[in-house]
Amino acid sequence: MPRIVVDVMPKPEILDPQGKAIAGALPRLGFTGFAEVRQGKRFELTVEGDVTEEVLDHARNAAATLLSNPVIEDVTRVAVIEDAQ
Amino acid sequence: MTIETPLIGHSAAEVVDESLSGVRVGVVTFPGTLDDRDALRAVRIAGGTGVQLWHGDHDLKDVDAVIIPGGFSYGDYLRAGAISRFAPLMEQITAAASGGSLPVLGICNGFQVLTEAHLLPGSMVKNNHLHFLCKDQRLLVENSSTAWTSSYGEGSEIVVPLKNQDGQFVADERTLDELEGEGRVVFRYVGGNPNGSRRDIAGITNEHGNVVGLMPHPEHAVEPGFGPDSSAFGEVEVRGGVDGLGIFTSVLQKLVNK
Numbered sequence: 001m002p003r004i005v006v007d008v009m010p011k012p013e014i015l016d017p018q019g020k021a022i023a024g025a026l027p028r029l030g031f032t033g034f035a036e037v038r039q040g041k042r043f044e045l046t047v048e049g050d051v052t053e054e055v056l057d058h059a060r061n062a063a064a065t066l067l068s069n070p071v072i073e074d075v076t077r078v079a080v081i082e083d084a085q
Numbered sequence: 086m087t088i089e090t091p092l093i094g095h096s097a098a099e100v101v102d103e104s105l106s107g108v109r110v111g112v113v114t115f116p117g118t119l120d121d122r123d124a125l126r127a128v129r130i131a132g133g134t135g136v137q138l139w140h141g142d143h144d145l146k147d148v149d150a151v152i153i154p155g156g157f158s159y160g161d162y163l164r165a166g167a168i169s170r171f172a173p174l175m176e177q178i179t180a181a182a183s184g185g186s187l188p189v190l191g192i193c194n195g196f197q198v199l200t201e202a203h204l205l206p207g208s209m210v211k212n213n214h215l216h217f218l219c220k221d222q223r224l225l226v227e228n229s230s231t232a233w234t235s236s237y238g239e240g241s242e243i244v245v246p247l248k249n250q251d252g253q254f255v256a257d258e259r260t261l262d263e264l265e266g267e268g269r270v271v272f273r274y275v276g277g278n279p280n281g282s283r284r285d286i287a288g289i290t291n292e293h294g295n296v297v298g299l300m301p302h303p304e305h306a307v308e309p310g311f312g313p314d315s316s317a318f319g320e321v322e323v324r325g326g327v328d329g330l331g332i333f334t335s336v337l338q339k340l341v342n343k
Contacts, residue, residue, distance in 0.1 A: 010210075017213055017215050017253070066163070066167065066168075071207060071208040071257075072210055072255060
């Protein structure tokens, strides 16, 4: 079944405490060379049937109202992915 | 002779004012709410009548005010308050509160629900130190003209517990300036910022002053024997801090005198 992927990231001007903690842990484990880490969320919405324009619209609306909070987050992607089989 | 020992949680506190008992204050329970009983108890100790409200109902049961208590509604999944905001009862609360009539108080998770519901601006993100923090916190009451703070003198300080992980209040600079300019910062942290909140903000109100949200917990500082070990109003006995009681008497008195 096709899936719609929604990516949500903290806004650039919002300090991302989780990303900061991960950035602190990386060099301790020897993973050097990374200037910054930001942690976001990925949602996968599995679609019943075909991905019509209407379904995509629902996904976009859900992304803007429920899946993200525009005060602190940006929706960076709403896209269809097919199962690679 | 039998000596009656008070049960733990048995109310030993004197009811403040009998005339307030006709005021009905609803306390909303969501799945994962923790402090609903404490909020109901605080209403009762302040002299009012607490009314249990269920998030899935469509009925506000004729309450005169609403408290959205603390906890982890829906496990804080997605974002704190994000799913609760769409509960059936929230529609009724939003409709009644946004015009300025129904007094609504959001404590901790309840504050998060109110921001998600757009009844209050800004949002909460993880504490800047990433730890769950539980401590007695001193606050400055900057606005004593809201429905929930009129018992305090302007510029009073209070000590109430603070306990959360997602307590860092954030908003863009324009919103922060607006809040400050309109006197809508109700509570500010005193003695150091515990979580990175912008401009030390611990609680805010809407333009009408009927909706107030704060991260610390006044309902845990209402009864001698069960409160913080300190008070901003002077020396108290161990667990004798009751600085939070004024929040609840404020709204009861306002509703009685309306």
